[in-house]
Amino acid sequence: IERQEEKKGYYLSERSYGAIYRTIPLPPGVDGEKAQASFKNGVLTIKLPQTPEAQAKVKRIEVKNG
Numbered sequence: 001i002e003r004q005e006e007k008k009g010y011y012l013s014e015r016s017y018g019a020i021y022r023t024i025p026l027p028p029g030v031d032g033e034k035a036q037a038s039f040k041n042g043v044l045t046i047k048l049p050q051t052p053e054a055q056a057k058v059k060r061i062e063v064k065n066g
Helices: 052-056
Strands: 002-007 010-015 036-040 043-047
Touching: none
Parallel strands: none
Antiparallel strands: 002 010, 036 043
């Protein structure tokens, strides 16, 4: 949380820091037991592998030219 305030005679700037967390539901077909996450250089990367059942449901779509 960041807050800035300017009034006659002074300037105030505050920044809060500390641990935060967020919980998100995983979509169907994701193997939550094999999920991985890493945080590097300010970037959160989350890897959510599909279950074997979800991988088996792949549908190929033909793309026609023109």
